[in-house]
Amino acid sequence: MAELTYREAVAHGIAQEMRRDPSLVMLGEDVGPAGGVFTPTEGLIEEFGPVRIRDTPISEQALVGAAMGAAMTGIPVIAEIMFSDFVAVCWDMIANEIAKTRYMTNGQVSLPLVIRTANGGSARFGAQHSQSVENWAMMVPGLKVVAPSTPADVVGLLAGAVRDPDPVLFFEHKGLMGSKGEVPDGEVVDELGTARVVREGTDLTIAALALMVPRALLAAERLEGDGISAEVIDVRSLVPLDARALLDSVSKTGRFFTVEENPRLCGWGAELVSIVDEEAFWSLDGPSVRITTPHIPLPAAASLEDLALPSADRIYETVSKSVDLGSRR
Amino acid sequence: MLPAMSDDGDRTEQGPARSILGPGGEASIDPADLGLKEEDLRELYRLMVLSRKADLEATALQRQGQLAVYPPLLGQEAAQVGSAFALQDEDFIFPSYREMASAIVRGVDVVGYLLFHRATWHGGMFDPNEHRFGVVSVPVGSQTLHAVGYAMGTKLDGKPACTLVYFGDGATSQGDFHEACNFAAVFRAPVVFFCQNNHWAISVPFERQSVAPVYRKAEAYGFPGIQVDGNDVLAVYQATREAAERARTEHTPTLIEALTYRLGPHSTADDRTRYQPAEQIAEWEGRDPIVRYRRFLESTGAGDEAFFSACDDEANTEATRIREGVIGAGPRPLEELFEWVFADMPEHLRRQRDEVLGRGEG
CATH class of the missing domain: 3.40.50.970 (Thiamin diphosphate (ThDP)-binding fold, Pyr/PP domains)
Structure with a gap:
């Protein structure tokens, strides 16, 4: 190593x-x-x-x-x-x-x-x-x-x-x-089309990619403090997509969230949500929720860019609110 | 409103293009000096006659509803046959979409080639690697870049081979062409840029594409540019052979501009009489590359009446075979819709295939 x-x-x-x-x-x-x-x-x-x-x-x-x-x-x-x-x-x-x-x-x-x-x-x-x-x-x-x-x-x-x-x-x-x-030392070769569960959890599933993975993990830690167990999946490969890993997780947790850095319209999370909707609908305990960059060009100003990209705070707050709403219903 | 074309003036310089054959077929040099034996001289004629007949047959098949669309090469036989014939087997050709004559020279089966135009296959049913003739490229000019990369690849392999790429005068307005020329020069790619300047990019005349002649653009990139009479098969052969040799041995690209004329529409979907002036058409009909070359063969005795009629007979027989082959080519199996998107079909495509083909678990 x-x-x-x-x-x-x-x-x-x-x-x-x-x-x-x-x-x-x-x-x-x-x-x-x-x-x-x-x-x-x-x-x-x-x-x-x-x-x-x-x-x-x-x-x-x-x-x-x-x-x-x-x-x-x-x-x-x-x-x-x-x-x-x-x-x-x-x-x-x-x-x-x-x-x-x-x-x-x-x-x-x-x-x-x-x-x-x-x-x-x-x-x-x-x-x-x-x-x-x-x-x-x-x-x-x-x-x-x-x-x-x-x-x-x-x-x-x-x-x-x-x-x-x-x-x-x-x-x-x-x-x-x-x-x-x-x-790891020596030759490292990984398989395309495989997602990875980077944090196990039981209450909800968060699918994230690239920079959004560490942010989703931070949010998951804070959720843990509130007694909410979040599973985080690093999607890693959009094509081919490891739909099985997502569906297995959602069948276990019953809630699905995506964290996407791409602008909202037609972001990759929309495809994932549609797959979950079609194939794991009866496992869902609430609506799938996408946390994305808004449909805007990215600003250069630090304060504005920070606001635009999904942050650990925004992930945490969006997930908390959605889970709260679900439990109050 | 656009200014009238005449406002642009005729600023395009058309220098004295290199030629060997005069209008009456008289040759300015001994063809033996080109390394062409008498059977080669006859083969050039045979290939041009086969190409013209196959091309006319393809146009006829389109008119009869057997092909979806077809871009005729009528009038450009010498430019295509002369250049393709000048290459060696290990050289590679990247075509645009109008080079069926070059495909014939490379031994591509015309029936397979036309399945693209019959719209039963996506890109012509032939093996590009076997014939060393790439897939038909529809976005204008993009193939120039593939050719440069291919040439760089063969150079890395240490192979003494060149890559020739065809494009039209319209493609020289595309960024791809200029990026390809610059890339080829910087990396000394063994490539031959072969522009068939047929004077018309659909309905837009060459004067609207460029003020400078195409061949002179090579100077800006730092390699030779040659303008050649594209209706003179021997001059095209000579220029291409020299350029190919320069590519193979010196790793120097060449830009060849072959002046020719499209005696058909851009494709079977347009009417060329709406834009090509009648006097221009008549002028170029008078420079028919096959007629001129036949006069040359007659005057030198390399071809006689028996040979010419044997070529016609063969072309007619081949046209019948093409017709039967094209009409007989049924639709491809439905399963092929999902084949070859990827080397191995990913799960999401397998599911979509089952859904579309009705093979789901229900």
């Missing part, structure tokens, strides 16, 4: 896969000597050289399009988009091309491709550098969508993504870069 920061875990995970597979290459902006703007790729160019760790022109459509072309030759490719907001710049490649290539070629062309990107708010970067866009990716058939919350998951899920035959959008959270956690 070694304690790594989340950002160190990114480089650790990429290095693990690059040592295993000499054909794996990475393209991105400032991923070389700079080590990435959040330094998640620090040290990689020193070990793997400028051919495998390649700084590109500032040209997102080109680097993702070229990554697709390179993957067509059969080599696994990691493309980094500096801020997840910029996936909009290359959305044609991601949504129209990469996601549909296997389907349109009758299964004959595979794209072993991972698009890594720094997602989410809390860094005061404002409307064009702070968005949580994992729900955009989730809407496109053909893409897998992963968002780790711990250093160990970064390493394991990244390895799972690199080894997956389908294109994967891998959302690293800007607000978690400095967080620390234990990463």
Whole structure:
């Protein structure tokens, strides 16, 4: 076991896969000597050289399009988009091309491709550098969508993504870069499409993703003080989604909450709530409740951003109120 | 209101494009200098005749309701056949959506190719890896970037192969094209950018796409740009062969602008007489690439009447096979709706499949 920061875990995970597979290459902006703007790729160019760790022109459509072309030759490719907001710049490649290539070629062309990107708010970067866009990716058939919350998951899920035959959008959270956690020694490989119960509980279920996981855990601790036992599930992977883990938890607890950083309309939690509604309705003791960023562009001002993103306080208060209402009825 | 097109003037510079064949088919150089043997010269003709007939057959099939839509290549046979013929087997082609002649050169079965246009399959029923001919790309210009990446991949593998990408004059207005050129130059990708300037992007003339000629844009990216008579199959072959060799050995991209003309509609869904001037159509009909090349073969004795009629017979037989194959191609199995979205079907898709196909537990 070694304690790594989340950002160190990114480089650790990429290095693990690059040592295993000499054909794996990475393209991105400032991923070389700079080590990435959040330094998640620090040290990689020193070990793997400028051919495998390649700084590109500032040209997102080109680097993702070229990554697709390179993957067509059969080599696994990691493309980094500096801020997840910029996936909009290359959305044609991601949504129209990469996601549909296997389907349109009758299964004959595979794209072993991972698009890594720094997602989410809390860094005061404002409307064009702070968005949580994992729900955009989730809407496109053909893409897998992963968002780790711990250093160990970064390493394991990244390895799972690199080894997956389908294109994967891998959302690293800007607000978690400095967080620390234990990463097992040796090769770490995790399975995409598996959620994890990060806190067991009996009264209600909270599903969260990425930066919202530690916040949900904080809220759960406070709820415990009030005698409410909350189970927290780290969703980890939106596509494929571990619906079974959610349904098992809800059948036990009878209440379902989501904590989402994406803006409310068509956020991933809406899909989860609909699954719970369809398949575990008779286990529910009350309505499912979504705790989300409102449907607004994110502000740069600290006070406003803090208000916009779901906080541990807001999670705690929303859950408490909802549980109170339920018990008073 | 838009200004009249004439306000823009005819500022587009059309330099003397490289050519080998004169209007009467007279060659300015000995084809042997191009490395073409007599059977190669005949093969170029055969492939152009096969392509034209297959193309006309596809248009006819659409008119008869057998294809949903089809983008004809009529008039562009020399540009496509000459360029594809100049490549080696290990080279890879990324097409746009109008390169059925190039597909024929690469041995793609036309029936399989047309299943995309018959709307029974999503992207043409052929193996892109086997034929080294990519899937039809409908978003304009995006394939230029795939080609650059593919070329970078083959270079990493140490393979002496190049990647050629087709696009039209309209695609040169897309950011993708410019990003691809810059990327290719910066990374010295072994790629050939092959622009078929057929003068019309649906109804919009080339003058509205660009003031500068396409081939000159290469200069800004730092690699050679060549303008070639796209209706001269030998000149197209020569330019492509040189560019492909430069890509393979020097890892230098080339931009080829082949001047040609679309003698059909953009697709079977539009009427070109609403925008193409009649005198322009007549002018380009007079530059028919097959007629010109046939005169060349006649004058050099490389092809005789028996050969020409054998080509016509083969093309007619192939057209019949295409017709029967396309009409005979029934719908795909319904189960395929859910296949190949992912390598392995995730649980949520399995459930949706069962729901749609009525296989649920009820």
